[in-house]
Amino acid sequence: MALKFPIYLDNHATTPCDPRVVDAMLPYLTEIFGNAGSRNHAYGWKAQEAIERAREQVAALIGADPKEIVFTSGATESDNLALLGVAKFYADKGRHIITSQIEHKAILDTAHHLEKEGFEFTYLPVDKEGRIDPQQVADAIRPDTILCSIMWANNEIGTVQDITAIGAICRSKGVIFHTDAVQGLGRIPFDVNSMNVDLASISAHKIYGPKGIGALYVRRARPRIRLEPMFHGGGQERGLRSGTQPVQQIVALGKAAELAKDALTNGEIEKTRALRDRLWAGLQANLDELYLNGSWEHRLPNNLNVSFAYCEGEAIMMAIKNLAVSSGSACTSSSLEPSYVLRAMGVDVELAHTSIRFGIGRFTTEEEIDYAVVLLTEKIRWLREMSPLYEMVKEGVDLKSVQWVAH
């Protein structure tokens, strides 16, 4: 089959809708268009039924009860609802919250907002693989700690945290535990009960569903988690998220969740992992001075994050424009600062500028990976030929000993 360019290897940013998801949602835009709040006619009943079926599908993916699923506009809203909702409801109990330095901006920025409202945050550091030792959580818990929010799998480096152990510590200390589960769903198994999770953020567009829909898992028993809602109105979603439910979006998330659950057992994950391993092996066979960012052992099967020393990230992306990837380089961000995740892990800022993130997906093929290896090999060699740093290193110069004239 002819390759279609650019080849999409950025599945941590978003994924295409699975055609089966599109097929499932389309009738709810035209024929079955009712408002689920209309309790007196068939249009409303059918919409309501569809929403409840989707709730079951999402619950099944994470081992929850359907009543524990609250539909939102996406993971950013879910993260906001978890943090703001707990903070406001439990403020009388305490005002201390634990999180980590490598969380998604939806957590970190919400945390900064809550700090202005008088809440106190502990931002746990991570080790050089991007991992948090559960003992760090235990040590950070104080009598006034109400919530701990630690992401399950990181969106840049794919590092997977020991959520089960962290959840157990929080449970034993009576601290509510939230996890941003967005990147791991459909890639590794997740179960809210065995993993001691009280709140979990879910996004449809990371699991081959559409943008604009997500969910928050809210534990109902042992312990029952209460939240102060952010949106007020018609009282939909158990009063936690007012607003007419977007039926077609919810149906799509439900179907995407069903497919994500299948992916864990139908061979998709093994295929994804094999393609990721093929990419890494191919690059290592052809190029020297490659540095893996993050843990190899505790890593999402679809993630590869590599620093291509002596080649700046944005220049790499311009050179490999037939591949859609992303970079932790400063030049690709508006802030001109390299990735805060890589810096929190202690990656040298020089190497952070040279990092590229690859996200393999459900529709990635072996041909595409082989093409990526050939293109990257050629272009990294080309950029290194042009790099004064590579030349200096080959001449035996220790770059750390050079007095640079920073500007």
Added chain:
Amino acid sequence: MAYDNKLIDHYENPRNVGSMDKNAADVGTGVVGAPACGDVMKLQLKISDEGIIEDARFKTFGCGSAIASSSLVTEMVKGRTIGEAMKIQNSHIAEELKLPPVKIHCSVLAEDALKAAINDYLKKKQAAAEAAAPATVAE
């Protein structure tokens, strides 16, 4: 980011990539920037006794705009006198490549590299002149 065609052309087909002998008397070398900042430019100029820039070579670690800025500067200086080259400003490079505001520093770096290379050459020349005429002192 959407870049101007001229910038993309200089990035994809960079002019005058390479190195010269940095110890040669007629070569001036400028190395500016730092790996930690994400860009390092090395610019080398071969300058005749009459002060004409006969050749220019660069190597750059940096984004596409940094590479294109260095490539452009090598084209701009070839055949010029030192005096003319010293008048080249970063704004000339930025305008020519239509650099977006966040990339203006790439053109500043190219101007700095140019001036550093010329100064290196002038310093070498002065040192050579002093070494050639030491006898007039003392006695």
